Amino acid sequence: MKVLIATEKPFAKTAVDGIREIFEKAHFEVALLEKYTDVNDFYNAVADVDALIVRSDKVTAEVIDAGKNLKIVVRAGAGFDNLDLAACTANNIVAMNTPGQNSNAVAELALGMMIYMARNTFKPGTGTELKGKRLGIQAYGNVGRLVAEKAKALGMEVWAFDPFIPKEKMESEGVTVPATLEELYENCNYISLHIPANEQTKKSIGRNLVGRMPKGGCVINTARKEVINEEELAALMTEREDLKYCTDIAPVEMGLFEGFEKRFFATPKKQGAETAEANVNAAKAAANQIVRFFETGDKTFQVNK
Numbered sequence: 352m353k354v355l356i357a358t359e360k361p362f363a364k365t366a367v368d369g370i371r372e373i374f375e376k377a378h379f380e381v382a383l384l385e386k387y388t389d390v391n392d393f394y395n396a397v398a399d400v401d402a403l404i405v406r407s408d409k410v411t412a413e414v415i416d417a418g419k420n421l422k423i424v425v426r427a428g429a430g431f432d433n434l435d436l437a438a439c440t441a442n443n444i445v446a447m448n449t450p451g452q453n454s455n456a457v458a459e460l461a462l463g464m465m466i467y468m469a470r471n472t473f474k475p476g477t478g479t480e481l482k483g484k485r486l487g488i489q490a491y492g493n494v495g496r497l498v499a500e501k502a503k504a505l506g507m508e509v510w511a512f513d514p515f516i517p518k519e520k521m522e523s524e525g526v527t528v529p530a531t532l533e534e535l536y537e538n539c540n541y542i543s544l545h546i547p548a549n550e551q552t553k554k555s556i557g558r559n560l561v562g563r564m565p566k567g568g569c570v571i572n573t574a575r576k577e578v579i580n581e582e583e584l585a586a587l588m589t590e591r592e593d594l595k596y597c598t599d600i601a602p603v604e605m606g607l608f609e610g611f612e613k614r615f616f617a618t619p620k621k622q623g624a625e626t627a628e629a630n631v632n633a634a635k636a637a638a639n640q641i642v643r644f645f646e647t648g649d650k651t652f653q654v655n656k
């Protein structure tokens with residue numbers, strides 16, 4: 352078996368070493384394509400492999416077409432909006448993610464971003480504290496839960512909204528559950544986004560929700576830029592000089608957010624899962640899932656069924 356690791360944004364060296372060790376034991380061959388700038392390099396590298404590991408790399412229909420021997424694609428991470436699932440399914444390729452493996456890193460960043468915004472992006476001036484403020488978590492999955500736990504430790508009051516998780520479960524974890532998403536925004540000083548990017552969520556965060564936030568409201572986005580209605584959010588921030596937006600994924604139209612000074616910040620390159628620990632966890636999980644798939648037919652974490 353031959354496996355390609357194609358990562359435009361490479362894993363930490365310890366993570367690549369971890370992958371190599373797992374595949375060596377299984378007698379699988381490993382090819383590594385890092386920091387590629389030409390997608391043709393991806394097409395060439397995938398041509399003769401049986402399995403593929405990626406991060407946010409776009410696995411398009413063209414990549415699938417180039418991977419004539421591909422049987423499995425694993426996105427080492429949570430969000431799989433970068434995989435063309437229809438193309439995978441049409442070519443009998445199993446697509447998987449590695450849920451939970453990088454969640455702690457993302458959750459820590461979300462908290463760090465809240466502190467950064469509360470302290471005026473570390474520019475001179477008086478800031479505020481998180482203690483006593485209300486945090487609204489939109490989507491209570493692996494990351495949302497960890498954000499809730501950490502925010503509570505900082506003395507925040509945590510609310511959460513997730514139509515896919517029973518209210519009782521969230522409440523049993525000390526989280527207040529409003530009846531509607533609108534109520535979450537109306538009542539919270541901070542909103543932390545943990546929704547996936549899909550047809551239902553794309554451009555869903557705009558004027559109708561953020562406009563409901565109380566004075567000084569701050570949106571933290573460690574999810575995906577696609578979920579934001581950038582035009583509406585930027586227009587709202589122009590009208591309301593109290594609103595703040597901090598994102599781990601630079602907006603498509605960066606220009607829209609220019610001039611907001613202490614009220615806007617975007618990391619230059621997505622940092623959420625960029626810790627050694629998250630890299631190692633997600634990379635090794637991806638490798639183990641591939642070995643189990645070929646050795647036992649295990650399809651746990653398949654996302655194209």
Ligand code: 3PG
Pocket residue numbers: 360406407408427428429430431453621623624625
């Ligand atoms: C994820 O979906 O797991 C995160 O967004 C991490 O993405 P990355 O592997 O590109 O850092």
